[in-house]
Every structure is written in structure tokens, then in C-alpha cells.
Amino acid sequence: MTTTTATTGRASARRVVGCGTRGGTGVVYDPLTGLTHRTGQPVLTGRTALAHEGITALPEVPPDELGDGTPVSVCWSPIVRCNLACPQCLDDKSGPELGRGERAEVAARIATSGVLGVDVSGGEPLLIRELPTLLDVLVDGGCAVSVTTNGTHLPRRAEALGSRVDAIRVSLDGPDPQRHDRWRGEGSFAKAVSGIRAALAYGIPTQIQTVLMRSTATGLPALVELADRLGVHGVTVLQYLPIGAGAKLDAAERVPDDKARDLIAALVPTPVPVRLRTRADAAGFTVVRADGQVWPNTATTTAIAALHPLAFTDSLAPTGRDYSA
Numbered sequence: 001m002t003t004t005t006a007t008t009g010r011a012s013a014r015r016v017v018g019c020g021t022r023g024g025t026g027v028v029y030d031p032l033t034g035l036t037h038r039t040g041q042p043v044l045t046g047r048t049a050l051a052h053e054g055i056t057a058l059p060e061v062p063p064d065e066l067g068d069g070t071p072v073s074v075c076w077s078p079i080v081r082c083n084l085a086c087p088q089c090l091d092d093k094s095g096p097e098l099g100r101g102e103r104a105e106v107a108a109r110i111a112t113s114g115v116l117g118v119d120v121s122g123g124e125p126l127l128i129r130e131l132p133t134l135l136d137v138l139v140d141g142g143c144a145v146s147v148t149t150n151g152t153h154l155p156r157r158a159e160a161l162g163s164r165v166d167a168i169r170v171s172l173d174g175p176d177p178q179r180h181d182r183w184r185g186e187g188s189f190a191k192a193v194s195g196i197r198a199a200l201a202y203g204i205p206t207q208i209q210t211v212l213m214r215s216t217a218t219g220l221p222a223l224v225e226l227a228d229r230l231g232v233h234g235v236t237v238l239q240y241l242p243i244g245a246g247a248k249l250d251a252a253e254r255v256p257d258d259k260a261r262d263l264i265a266a267l268v269p270t271p272v273p274v275r276l277r278t279r280a281d282a283a284g285f286t287v288v289r290a291d292g293q294v295w296p297n298t299a300t301t302t303a304i305a306a307l308h309p310l311a312f313t314d315s316l317a318p319t320g321r322d323y324s325a
């Protein structure tokens, strides 16, 4: 993952990470970025508060190189429904969802599976009424927990999330209403920005996630400036993945990785760390789908396939890395 980083006052705060051992190595999972770091220190275990600067200074390690069958982290998509209809969406919204009781069982299984972190995504997870209860189960199980959202419902739900989650990731695909709303629908920019402000007001470490496409690339410098003005803790630039509904855009919107790295390198430095997640970085991540099936992504995936049901707490192998869209 390519990163440009600067040190700021906001960066000195302590944040909760997930700590443990993989393949005999002490590792730290950062719920803000989804990255895994090698500690090189005596092993910490479970949810641990560390200084932001201390976390980002640790060397990154691709989780699938750690040689252990349990993923460091998973993305759990407990819902496929969404209030938006973005053409670049990774999801196949025709898929089934488990009911409330079965969702609670999946949360309990993930919580006791040994993963260090969970990113709760979707669909739009803030549409789930009992989301705070599910998050409590994951946190009580020792996981570092983030939520990935389009931000629409954050203003009304940020207070409840503030005492539960360790990070929020909000999708923003342009620096202004014109450019963002083209992809995420009319009025969605204003709601997402309100959501970011609400999350920050409740003290939640907050990251902006933006999908890099040919049509959004020119807006990246202004988006990073906006991120700095808002006071978020980082920006992750996600290479668009040709999966789900977004598979139809592939030829027209794909940006080569070398060009994406050039775009990041050309950004005027701000106090906000900017990271690039390439398609290769996303390969190997493990998803628990809304129907309870486990899905491991690969570099060539173009469909959200099922591997097996999450029937047992040890059924999350093979090793994977974070996924979020």
C-alpha cells in the first residue's frame, strides 16, 4: 500500500487496535485503515489503546504472509440493502440476508473466531436497527471494530456508535456535491459530510474512503484538502474493483496502479495521511456475506462467490486481509 504521511496534533491521540499473534509474530490490526502491522515487541493481546503515531510507525505486513489459518481481520457484510444505488458498488444486492436472530449468531461466531478485527460493511450497515447490539458482541469478543458507511444516517446514529466502535470509514467519491453526487446520488454529498462531522464530534477516529476511477481522479487533490479541513484521520484511495454491480464499469473507469501511485505522489502534502489500496492489496481479503457464507477475494475475482457457511468459529480460514468499499 502506498502512503503519504504527515504528523499532526490529531495524530497523537490514542486509538484502539486489535493485537495478537500470527505465525509466531506479534501483530497489530488497525481498524481505521484496515492495515496489519508487525510489532517487533513483546506480544500485546486483544483490544489495546495505542498512540496513533505509534501505530502508523509500525511496519506493515500483508496478513496472508503470516502463515496462520485464521484471518487477522474480516469484513462482515450483515446486510445487502442500501439507501443508495452507486454504479461502482461491489455488492450484488440480489443476494439473500439472514434474519435478525441468525445475524446475532454470526456476530457471536465472528467474535469468538480469533480474528483481531472486524469491519462491518454492507450494503449500508446503519440501516440495521440492532447494529449497536451486534457491535457490542464483537467488541466483547475482543475484536477491534470499524463500520464502513455512506454516511447518510451517521448524524442520527453517531452518538450510539461513539461509545462502541473504534473507527468509522465514510465513502466520499468527490470533493463537492457535483462530483460526489454523480456517483452516489443527489444530496448524498451533504449527508456524507454531515455524517463525518457527527462522527468526529463524538470522538470517533474517522477515515474517508474514496473509490479511484478515471472520472474521480481529477477530484482527488480537492478531496484531500476537504479531508484536512474536516479534520479526519486519514484518506484511503481504493482502486475500483470490478466486482458486483461495478463490474460493468471496468474498461471505462479502470486506472492502472502505476498511474494511481503517480496521482498519490503528486498530491500537495497536507496533515492527512493518504493511502492507496491497489487491487493486489485487496486480494485475499475475507468477507462474511449477508447470508452467512464466507467469501475469500482473489486478484481475479469478478463475482461474489460463496465458499462455505460460517458454521463454526474456526471456519474463517483461509487467511485473508481487510476488505472495505
Ligand code: SF4
Pocket: 082, 083, 084, 085, 086, 088, 089, 090, 091, 122, 123, 124, 150, 171, 184, 325
Ligand atoms: S457502494 Fe456502498 S453506498 Fe453505494 S450502493 Fe453500494 S453499498 Fe450502497
